[in-house]
Amino acid sequence: MNVGNLCSRPLVKVSIGEPISEVARLMQAEHVGAVVVTESSGSQMRVAGIITDRDIVRTQLARTTDLTSLSAGETMTRDPLVVYEQDSIDGTIAHLRARGVRRAPVLGEDGTPVGLISADDLLAHVAEKLIGLAGVVAQQVRREER
Numbered sequence: 001m002n003v004g005n006l007c008s009r010p011l012v013k014v015s016i017g018e019p020i021s022e023v024a025r026l027m028q029a030e031h032v033g034a035v036v037v038t039e040s041s042g043s044q045m046r047v048a049g050i051i052t053d054r055d056i057v058r059t060q061l062a063r064t065t066d067l068t069s070l071s072a073g074e075t076m077t078r079d080p081l082v083v084y085e086q087d088s089i090d091g092t093i094a095h096l097r098a099r100g101v102r103r104a105p106v107l108g109e110d111g112t113p114v115g116l117i118s119a120d121d122l123l124a125h126v127a128e129k130l131i132g133l134a135g136v137v138a139q140q141v142r143r144e145e146r
Contacts, residue, residue, distance in 0.1 A: 004084075004106065007116060023056070047107070055075050080101070081104040
């Protein structure tokens with residue numbers, strides 16, 4: 001199992017010039033707490049940043065301005081942690097922890113953004129593994145009681 005198997009797809013993304021009011025509407029419509037900000041580099045799309053619902057609130061409060069006057073580029077967190085589809089679950093958890101973030105864009109082999117991995121995705125995966133392991137323990141106890 002790798003990050004590509006767990007990440008959320010399709011990727012919810014916006015361009016760097018998108019008004020934050022539209023980003024917020026998109027986040028609500030897609031039921032997500034983060035979007036990836038992209039920009040074109042030649043013929044390829046690349047990750048420019050990430051915007052979370054918290055980023056929107058913090059920027060609006062700091063600037064005390066209307067959301068329609070702010071752009072994704074002004075609100076995004078630049079240089080976000082990115083991971084690749086083939087990265088391991090354990091390695092990704094370590095990277096998130098080291099950077100102190102809960103989400104990371106997932107890139108394909110060619111560097112194009114394809115999804116988003118979150119601590120929630122990883123926690124659900126690890127919890128499922130723990131439930132399976134707990135079942136092994138319970139099964140052993142039942143066998144010993146027979």
